[in-house]
Amino acid sequence: MDYPIIEPKLPGLSKSRYCAGLQCHKLLYTKVHDRDKIPEPDAFTQYLFDQGTAAGELATKFFPGGTEIPAFPIDESIAKTQAALDKGVEHIFEAAFNFQNIHVKVDVLRNLGENKFDIIEVKSSTRVKDQHLDDLAIQKYVLENNDLEINSTILMHMNPDYRHPDGELFILSDESEKVEKRMADVPQNLESMQEMLGQDEPPETEIGPNCKKPYECALMKQCWQHIPEMSVFNIPNLRNAKWDYYHQNIIKLEDLPEDFIGTPGQMPFINSFRTGKPAIDYYGLQKFMSEIQEPIYFMDFETMQLAAPKYNGTKPWQQHTIQWSVHILENNELKHHEFIHTENSDPREPFIQSLLEVLGDSGSIIVYSAPFEGGRLKEIAEAFPQYKEKIDNIRSRLWDQLVVFRKYYCDSKFKGSNSIKNVLPVLVPDLSYGDLEVQEGGTAMVEYTRMIGLPDGEEKEQIKNNLLKYCNLDTLAMVKIHEFLTD
Numbered sequence: 273m274d275y276p277i278i279e280p281k282l283p284g285l286s287k288s289r290y291c292a293g294l295q296c297h298k299l300l301y302t303k304v305h306d307r308d309k310i311p312e313p314d315a316f317t318q319y320l321f322d323q324g325t326a327a328g329e330l331a332t333k334f335f336p337g338g339t340e341i342p343a344f345p346i347d348e349s350i351a352k353t354q355a356a357l358d359k360g361v362e363h364i365f366e367a368a369f370n371f372q373n374i375h376v377k378v379d380v381l382r383n384l385g386e387n388k389f390d391i392i393e394v395k396s397s398t399r400v401k402d403q404h405l406d407d408l409a410i411q412k413y414v415l416e417n418n419d420l421e422i423n424s425t426i427l428m429h430m431n432p433d434y435r436h437p438d439g440e441l442f443i444l445s446d447e448s449e450k451v452e453k454r455m456a457d458v459p460q461n462l463e464s465m466q467e468m469l470g471q472d473e474p475p476e477t478e479i480g481p482n483c484k485k486p487y488e489c490a491l492m493k494q495c496w497q498h499i500p501e502m503s504v505f506n507i508p509n510l511r512n513a514k515w516d517y518y519h520q521n522i523i524k525l526e527d528l529p530e531d532f533i534g535t536p537g538q539m540p541f542i543n544s545f546r547t548g549k550p551a552i553d554y555y556g557l558q559k560f561m562s563e564i565q566e567p568i569y570f571m572d573f574e575t576m577q578l579a580a581p582k583y584n585g586t587k588p589w590q591q592h593t594i595q596w597s598v599h600i601l602e603n604n605e606l607k608h609h610e611f612i613h614t615e616n617s618d619p620r621e622p623f624i625q626s627l628l629e630v631l632g633d634s635g636s637i638i639v640y641s642a643p644f645e646g647g648r649l650k651e652i653a654e655a656f657p658q659y660k661e662k663i664d665n666i667r668s669r670l671w672d673q674l675v676v677f678r679k680y681y682c683d684s685k686f687k688g689s690n691s692i693k694n695v696l697p698v699l700v701p702d703l704s705y706g707d708l709e710v711q712e713g714g715t716a717m718v719e720y721t722r723m724i725g726l727p728d729g730e731e732k733e734q735i736k737n738n739l740l741k742y743c744n745l746d747t748l749a750m751v752k753i754h755e756f757l758t759d
């Protein structure tokens with residue numbers, strides 16, 4: 273296929289810059305010209321990147337005898353790629369190419385002979401996503417302009433049906449047809465990006481749905497400064513209509529027309545905002561809460577997600593239960609129990625054994641989002657059938673506190689989110705995560721991974737204590753919310 277030639281203009285582009293430019297020109301401009309304004313990824317995002325890198329390294333093992341091209345310096349990477357091509361190497365990892373200052377590295381370049389090649393892009397996701405096709409398209413564009421004939425463009429992603437250690441961990445999905453459809457747009461996209469990058473000022477780009485798609489943009493804090501804390505963006509499930517309001521300059525909730533008719537799920541939020549009071553379905557709430565039976569257990573799990581499974585029967589990105597906290601309320605007396613697995617080994621069995629010891633046979637088990645805790649319990653029951661009967665008993669006793677805020681109690685001060693982190697400060701302002709070293713689940717996962725890699729000692733103990741305090745507060749928060757609701 274012939275593509276129009278674009279005059280080389282500095283600065284250069286890469287796969288990731290091209291994809292950033294498709295999301296938003298302003299984002300690309302900032303990445304290229306004002307890199308300092310892009311905040312570093314938070315610990316959890318970095319953790320996900322690291323998991324993806326680990327999965328990528330694993331993928332190279334599926335092509336034994338492949339040649340790895342060093343990443344830097346660029347000129348050397350390109351020269352070494354050419355040398356590997358000249359030698360007829362079958363699989364080249366990180367093969368580097370440049371065309372008109374657009375630089376790409378191919379995760380795996382498969383040499384089929386007679387100048388024909390497959391481009392294989394490795395992703396740690398468990399399916400092909402739309403943005404992956406653009407990633408493949410820019411690689412194909414650059415390689416074809418280096419006179420390589422591209423046979424197929426392939427996305428190698430993790431197999432969601434894989435169960436360690438049986439089966440294929442990766443699936444190779446031929447996306448050639450879909451990628452080909454995008455090829456005609458590549459030259460125009462590049463031209464507009466390079467022209468935009470040549471300007472002295474960043475483009476005036478309006479916020480839009482692309483700020484969160486395909487990825488949450490790192491510049492949201494800056495670009496969304498004009499959106500007040502309470503706005504149409506806080507209305508639950510408003511979907512695309514929020515953008516219609518935004519474009520009509522209806523941004524603050526006060527600006528919503530009086531006759532705004534939302535869905536039954538939205539009106540309690542609107543009513544709460546307008547009256548300044550929570551909107552409560554007393555009858556429904558009372559009925560729902562009457563299901564709770566003593567003794568009451570308040571239970572929370574922490575998990576660690578691994579892209580590449582390492583324990584028997586686990587799948588890619590499975591959430592491994594590593595820690596629990598349980599508060600028990602009986603006869604007005606509150607007791608606390610907890611567990612954390614501190615070894616670098618399969619945590620599931622010690623986790624469930626210790627948990628079963630404290631949960632008894634009867635009484636409600638209050639969780640915040642039953643599908644999460646229930647789902648983890650189901651996975652453990654499948655992996656360790658000897659505990660299935662007892663786990664089924666636990667699952668049948670789960671009572672979901674989150675449902676209270678989804679169905680019966682709405683306060684606009686939750687800002688449209690029913691997360692316990694939003695609910696707690698409104699209902700129980702004295703109790704806060706603010707003083708803790710670990711304040712949310714993502715950081716807990718990162719810290720946990722760090723802890724199990726450490727030898728026994730002060731640092732490991734410190735992290736362990738921080739994690740225990742965090743999980744303890746999660747269940748204590750549920751206790752306090754329960755007391756609030758009961759009052």
Ligand code: SF4
Nearest residue numbers: 296299483489492495
């Ligand atoms: S926050 Fe939105 S408008 Fe701002 S750079 Fe990112 S995508 Fe573009």
